[in-house]
Amino acid sequence: MRLLGPADVRRLAGELGVRPTKKLGQNFVHDPNTVRRIVNGANLTEDDVALEIGPGLGSLTLALLDACKAVVAVEIDPVLASRLEQTAAEQAPAHADRLTVLPADGMRVTAADFAQPPTALVANLPYNVSVPVVLHLLAELPSLKRGLVMVQAEVADRLAARSGSKIYGVPSVKAAWYADVRKAGPVPRAVFWPVPNVDSALVSFVRREEPSTVDRQAVFSLVDAAFAQRRKTLRAALAGWAGSAAVAEQCLVAAGIDPSTRGEQLDVVDFARIAQARTSL
Structure with a gap:
């Protein structure tokens, strides 16, 4: 060759x-x-x-x-x-x-x-x-x-x-x-x-094995929202995704995430937990 x-x-x-x-x-x-x-x-x-x-x-x-x-x-x-x-x-x-x-x-x-x-x-x-x-x-x-x-x-x-x-x-x-x-x-x-x-x-x-059984597209739309306004806290950045800042905060707290956190501080497992919490509300 x-x-x-x-x-x-x-x-x-x-x-x-x-x-x-x-x-x-x-x-x-x-x-x-x-x-x-x-x-x-x-x-x-x-x-x-x-x-x-x-x-x-x-x-x-x-x-x-x-x-x-x-x-x-x-x-x-x-x-x-x-x-x-x-x-x-x-x-x-x-x-x-x-x-x-x-x-x-x-x-x-x-x-x-x-x-x-x-x-x-x-x-x-x-x-x-x-x-x-x-x-x-x-x-x-x-x-x-x-x-x-x-x-x-x-x-x-x-x-x-x-x-x-x-x-x-x-x-x-x-x-x-x-x-x-x-x-x-x-x-x-x-x-x-x-x-x-x-x-x-x-x-x-x-x-590797996917980190969660939650719907992938649900996680990905969440990730898009979290980084669309990356300087904002997740409570604010996810308001549109969740329907309101209050609901976003509920999801974050349910997932064990501080609402004042920013997206760049979370890994993929964290995002999957937030998406899962949204389906449970």
Whole structure:
């Protein structure tokens, strides 16, 4: 197998007439060492079915083919999607049959789209939709047990933030509903073409049991309300969500939460308790 280097990436892009667009969040990785680092960090086994969102020209795809049972690459750009299987046949002929290309939007795929349930998400995610894509996939694909994704460094910080941190917020809480999320190291700008004007980082996650049996959407709407006015106390911030500040206070007290607390001080279990208390009033 031969991984794609800078010259290969530019050649393929030229052949396809592809110019990376900000609209699709396209920044193609052209450094084989970075690709190997991502695949090694994903801890894939020969039984894994890897899901890659936004494979682009195939830099990461090729390395994934050598590391697991199968790879499903979801690509929204029809030009890129149509070339991926040929690239795999040319660069990794021994494992090209492991690849399935799904021309689709990663934000819209569901479990029914996959002949083999994906077990691991490994991807250089389009930066403009990275958080909603991760949350959508964790919700729609219970088969996903772990993952390693490359995102904007600022997004990585927010996804992995713990309660009490200034950057802790809606993405942090919602991701924690599904998984233990941690930062897994920085990625230099120079490994991309074109070079992005933001820093990048890797984020890993391992799925865990959901923290409560209360309806997830009920918890998530509560989280949205709590952080919509994050400078306010929860008694005030949740007034609209609960129907009044008085009812919000009732819910908080019933959940064992001080009404003068702010959202950034609570973890996902705390939010689940508040949502549960609301259903009991």
